[in-house]
Amino acid sequence: MIRLVSAFRFLVQENIWIAVIAASYFVAGFLTVFKWSTTLWWDIQMVFCSTWLIYTGSSRSWINKLLRKRPILNHSLHIFGLVICMIGLILWTIQASLVARIYLIHLGIVSILYFFPVHHQKGIRWIPYVKVLVIAYVWAQLYAVFPPIILGHKMELNYWYSPVFISSFLFIVAITLPFDLRDYIVDKKANLMTLPGYFGPTITKFTSVVLLVLSYIINWNQYSFDPILSGIYSVFLLLIIMARTNTPKLYFTGLMDGAIGLFLVWVLLK
Numbered sequence: 180m181i182r183l184v185s186a187f188r189f190l191v192q193e194n195i196w197i198a199v200i201a202a203s204y205f206v207a208g209f210l211t212v213f214k215w216s217t218t219l220w221w222d223i224q225m226v227f228c229s230t231w232l233i234y235t236g237s238s239r240s241w242i243n244k245l246l247r248k249r250p251i252l253n254h255s256l257h258i259f260g261l262v263i264c265m266i267g268l269i270l271w272t273i274q275a276s277l278v279a280r281i282y283l284i285h286l287g288i289v290s291i292l293y294f295f296p297v298h299h300q301k302g303i304r305w306i307p308y309v310k311v312l313v314i315a316y317v318w319a320q321l322y323a324v325f326p327p328i329i330l331g332h333k334m335e336l337n338y339w340y341s342p343v344f345i346s347s348f349l350f351i352v353a354i355t356l357p358f359d360l361r362d363y364i365v366d367k368k369a370n371l372m373t374l375p376g377y378f379g380p381t382i383t384k385f386t387s388v389v390l391l392v393l394s395y396i397i398n399w400n401q402y403s404f405d406p407i408l409s410g411i412y413s414v415f416l417l418l419i420i421m422a423r424t425n426t427p428k429l430y431f432t433g434l435m436d437g438a439i440g441l442f443l444v445w446v447l448l449k
Contacts, residue, residue, distance in 0.1 A: 191429060191433045194231050196432070196433065196437065197231075198228075198230040200437060201227065201230040202223050202227040203439070203440045203442070204318065204439050204442060204443070205222070205226045205321045205326070206219070206443055206446075207322065208321065208322030208323055208326055208347070209222075210446045210447070212326060212343075213327075213330060216330075221274060224267045225268060225271040225275075226321060227264075227267075228263075228264035228265075229268065232264050235257065235260070236291075275329070276329070276331060278331075279328055279329050282324075286317055286320060286321075289316065289317055290317055310373075314355050315352040315355060316348065318347065319351055322347040323343040323344035324344060342397050345397060346397040346401075347394075349390045349394040349397070350391065352387075353388070353391035353394060354415055354419065354435060354439075356374060357384065357387060357418070357419055357422040357431065357435065358435075359373045359383065360383060360422050360423065360426070361424070361430075380424055384419060384420065387419050388416065391416060395409075395412045407445045407449075411438075411442065414438055414441065415438060418434065
């Protein structure tokens with residue numbers, strides 16, 4: 180049991196877990212509208228590699244370890260992952276359409292600017308109230324907009340405001356706000372204005388619940404009553420209610436992030 184927990188913690192800390200979850204969320208969005216295609220594997224590995232590179236690149240700790248000549252194992256794992264992911268992205272770029280490439284570049288720029296200097300020598304995440312919206316935008320794009328683009332479907336303006344995108348956006352905002360509870364003390368010390376910092380944890384959780392309910396209502400209009408989907412939303416409702424400022428980080432990065440993978444299970448069981 181201890182080994183399993185250690186292995187899981189390793190996956191979370193090395194950003195492998197969040198990359199898997201991002202890929203599963205993309206697949207769930209794809210299969211909601213389209214049928215499985217063998218070429219989808221290219222897109223899955225692209226989403227996984229892009230997510231891993233963004234999250235790992237934003238964490239300077241492994242770079243510092245490399246410069247300080249820390250244990251070679253840590254260096255080898257990151258360098259190996261970097262090489263494999265770069266090769267994967269190059270191969271995806273070769274076979275992808277021009278529209279898909281441009282679209283990926285736009286998401287990549289938004290994701291990179293989230294972490295890296297742009298606003299007073301800090302990333303977008305340090306602009307008051309913005310970081311949750313940026314995360315929701317990128318993840319909702321992966322779920323609702325990216326699937327038709329890679330299939331060559333002409334994207335009309337009204338699709339950007341489709342129920343699928345809006346529902347996904349509201350959902351991601353709802354489950355990301357509790358992460359600000361996790362960072363409440365750190366953000367407060369850094370003078371970063373967030374919803375918990377301004378309104379307090381209670382109103383933040385209430386807002387999160389309201390957004391989650393709105394997302395569910397939109398899905399209800401699309402799929403009518405679905406017991407599995409209702410169960411998934413109930414799980415997130417419980418996770419949001421149980422979140423505290425002193426809750427261990429693994430609760431958010433491991434459990435709450437991991438629960439997003441339930442959407443893929445729902446789609447596969449439909």
